[in-house]
Amino acid sequence: MRQITLHQLQVFEAAARHCSFTRAAEELFLTQPTISMQVKQLSQAIGLPLFEQVGKRLFLTDAGQTLLVTCREIFERLSMLEMTVADMKGLKQGQLRLAVITTAKYVVPRLLGPFCQRYPGIDVSLKVTNHERVMERMAANLDDLYIVSQPPEHLDIQSHAFVENPLVVLAPPNHPLADAKHISLEQLAGEPFIMREPGSGTRKVVQELFDRYEIPIKVKLEIGSNEAIKQAIAGGLGISVLSLHSLNLEGNNGQFSILNVEHFPILRHWYVVHPSGKQLSVVARTFFDYLQAEGRQIADLKNALEWSAELAHFAQ
Ligand code: PGA
Numbered sequence: 001m002r003q004i005t006l007h008q009l010q011v012f013e014a015a016a017r018h019c020s021f022t023r024a025a026e027e028l029f030l031t032q033p034t035i036s037m038q039v040k041q042l043s044q045a046i047g048l049p050l051f052e053q054v055g056k057r058l059f060l061t062d063a064g065q066t067l068l069v070t071c072r073e074i075f076e077r078l079s080m081l082e083m084t085v086a087d088m089k090g091l092k093q094g095q096l097r098l099a100v101i102t103t104a105k106y107v108v109p110r111l112l113g114p115f116c117q118r119y120p121g122i123d124v125s126l127k128v129t130n131h132e133r134v135m136e137r138m139a140a141n142l143d144d145l146y147i148v149s150q151p152p153e154h155l156d157i158q159s160h161a162f163v164e165n166p167l168v169v170l171a172p173p174n175h176p177l178a179d180a181k182h183i184s185l186e187q188l189a190g191e192p193f194i195m196r197e198p199g200s201g202t203r204k205v206v207q208e209l210f211d212r213y214e215i216p217i218k219v220k221l222e223i224g225s226n227e228a229i230k231q232a233i234a235g236g237l238g239i240s241v242l243s244l245h246s247l248n249l250e251g252n253n254g255q256f257s258i259l260n261v262e263h264f265p266i267l268r269h270w271y272v273v274h275p276s277g278k279q280l281s282v283v284a285r286t287f288f289d290y291l292q293a294e295g296r297q298i299a300d301l302k303n304a305l306e307w308s309a310e311l312a313h314f315a316q
Pocket of ligand 1: 130196
């Protein structure tokens with residue numbers, strides 16, 4: 001195995017990630033026969049086949065899966081070495097891999113702006129997906145840091161809450177309950193609800209609240225995107241629960257009313273999280289510290305909380 005080269009591992013990793021020699025060749029600007037040859041030599045050095053072809057599809061064998069895990073560990077180590085050496089030279093550079101829940105996409109890019117200006121050598125890869133997928137990515141150790149509203153209880157993790165994330169009930173402005181005060185959950189039972197997809201943290205917390213009071217939710221529409229949900233509310237299809245931050249960018253503009261419902265807003269936080277055992281790269285540690293020190297101030301929830309007079313009654 002000592003004959004194995006880094007180049008072969010790079011080729012193999014790309015082929016395994018794409019499950020395709022052709023796409024690996026495109027990505028690495030190599031020819032398809034070169035990819036086949038490198039994978040063949042690697043598999044000879046390992047002594048077992050790495051891929052198997054079933055029909056037209058390519059699958060990793062067990063040996064291939066194991067090699068892929070090792071490959072990722074080697075590349076992660078190398079990139080940490082690069083960052084540590086850059087840090088010794090007084091530079092912060094390398095890649096920061098973040099996976100964040102969908103509600104955080106309204107704030108994380110704004111946090112990244114000043115961060116990347118301060119550290120121009122840092123490149124960011126930002127994966128935005130729902131709570132369940134972020135948890136899967138954490139379990140597979142795919143990213144440096146994760147931003148979630150509900151840190152996992154069953155994993156040993158380090159976390160820090162850096163910004164509030166209140167969830168509110170949104171309705172179209174002409175909704176009959178728009179001016180009502182202290183709306184009960186029972187009153188919402190008959191309302192057509194627009195729900196996020198299963199696996200969403202927002203959905204889970206809404207469902208748990210209604211389940212706790214044994215009130216059924218009439219789900220009219222299920223959509224996997226906060227932005228599409230906003231359009232559906234504006235289009236009069238129903239009401240929904242979304243993060244207040246989802247209104248922050250463009251403000252309310254009279255498109256929505258925030259209903260004054262008991263138990264709302266659901267006050268949550270965003271946490272930056274990583275598994276305790278994970279050795280953070282210099283870049284990831286720098287971002288973690290930055291969120292702790294400056295996250296709240298830059299995300300500036302105050303703007304979000306202040307734009308709407310309708311929210312004032314929650315403060316009373
Ligand atoms: P979601 O997460 O994007 O999975 O709904 C939001 C949250 O958990 O607050």
